[in-house]
Amino acid sequence: PxxxxxxxxxxxxxxxxxxxxxxxxxxxxxxxxxxxxxxxxxxxxxxxxxxxxxxxxxxxxxxxxxVLFGGTAALHFLRDKGNVGPGMTVLVNGASGAIGTAAVQWAHQQGAVVTGVCSAANAGLVTELGAAHVVDYQATPVTELTTRYDLVLDTVGNIDLRSGRRLLTDRGTLLLAAASLGQMLRARGNVVAGPAAExxxxxxxxxxxxxxxxxxxxxxxxxxxxxxxxx
Ligand SMILES: NC(=O)c1ccc[n+]([C@@H]2O[C@H](COP(=O)([O-])OP(=O)(O)OC[C@H]3O[C@@H](n4cnc5c(N)ncnc54)[C@H](OP(=O)(O)O)[C@@H]3O)[C@@H](O)[C@H]2O)c1
Missing domain, CATH: 3.90.180.10 (Medium-chain alcohol dehydrogenases, catalytic domain)
Known part of the structure; x- marks a missing residue:
């Protein structure tokens, strides 16, 4: 190595x-x-x-x-790239993870309405952290959601550009924390990917x-x- x-x-x-x-x-x-x-x-x-x-x-x-690993990524994507603020709707895919737990709390505290995607076992935790809605990914795969969001933060890596864009409102932004190299190269406009600065x-x-x-x-x-x- x-x-x-x-x-x-x-x-x-x-x-x-x-x-x-x-x-x-x-x-x-x-x-x-x-x-x-x-x-x-x-x-x-x-x-x-x-x-x-x-x-x-x-x-x-x-x-x-x-707090540093997930927290820096959560702030990079939601605050610096997504300008999260009051009344925005935010989907956090991977809401019970290192990035997700910080992201749910940050977005909620900025006044956003948060939907968290995680396992059923972590639904209570994600609600405690501030999510208004929780989706169990085993019952409903994230790409099958029919609601639209102002910000979609993917920390899992199972949202591609096409399915991610389908989850967005007209002025929404797709934030790919767990992006492939190809996604990073193609990210532009309302799609953001790449490493968070430390x-x-x-x-x-x-x-x-x-x-x-x-x-x-x-x-x-x-x-x-x-x-x-x-x-
Ligand atoms: N771009 C950057 O700068 C940056 C910075 C930090 C990390 N990352 C990357 O971001 C990714 C996430 O990191 P992390 O440390 O937050 O991960 P983590 O702590 O391992 O969390 C993973 C999360 O994904 C959820 N999950 C698993 N399968 C899922 C599915 N099918 N659908 C929806 N959610 C699912 C888990 O939920 P349950 O536990 O409830 O099953 C958990 O909430 C990693 O790939 C990491 O390399 C990128």
Whole structure:
């Protein structure tokens, strides 16, 4: 493998700082994303200080690391590309996942009416997070929905351009978080695909919402590093 140690998202305590680093000191609790360099699945990782923010007091490392991956993607697509706002109708396909749980909460808090697609087992969770409607994908495949939405966020990868456009209102936007290379190359106009930028100001905003209790980080399970294969 080109990257011996995987893991893009991290949260931990600063052990040492390089020359010229003034934003952080040994002992600070920090978190961030290490992009394609990865290396976060380890006890120690070297990270560019520009990729980190401080973890607010009261926020656990589990929550800090847990919110960044899905949270940055949710904000990139819904806020930055979709301009989600009051009264908009939003379909979140994969509503119980890392992106989906952040997306449902964010869209709901911006005043949108959210429909979440997930398994029946997670319907209660997605409703608690703010979805007005929940669709069980085993009972109704997402592409068979007949309602139209202002924003359709696909985090699963089972909505193609044609079926996605059919789900949109006249001025709707299709947001493909889990896009194939072909979809990324063909995405234009009201179709958005591609990687979310890893911006420290977005990390800080997400953490602030976790700290003040307005963004819940949903964990299935935690594993020690020794059990990383099981994870
Ligand atoms: N573009 C970007 O920058 C970016 C950033 C982050 C992630 N991603 C990509 O986005 C994708 C999702 O990531 P994630 O971490 O959010 O995934 P995840 O946590 O594994 O969540 C997957 C979600 O999909 C749901 N699901 C499974 N089968 C489904 C179906 N047939 N129809 C509808 N929903 C279904 C699951 O529901 P149940 O659990 O209820 O079954 C769950 O809500 C990945 O491909 C990831 O690589 C892209």
């Amino acid at each position: 080109r990257r011996a140690v995987l893991g893009g998202t991290l949260s931990g305590v600063v052990e040492a700082v390089g020359d010229g680093v003034t934003a952080f000191a040994v002992g600070d609790a920090v978190c961030g994303m290490n992009g394609l360099r990865m290396g976060a699945h380890a006890e120690y990782v070297v990270v560019d200080a520009k990729r980190l923010v401080k973890v607010p007091s009261g926020v656990s490392h589990d929550d800090a690391a847990g 911006k420290p100001e977005v990390f800080a905003l997400l953490l602030q919402h976790v700290a003040d209790g307005t963004l819940r980080v949903v964990h299935d399970e935690s594993f020690t590093l020794d059990d990383i294969r099981a994870a």
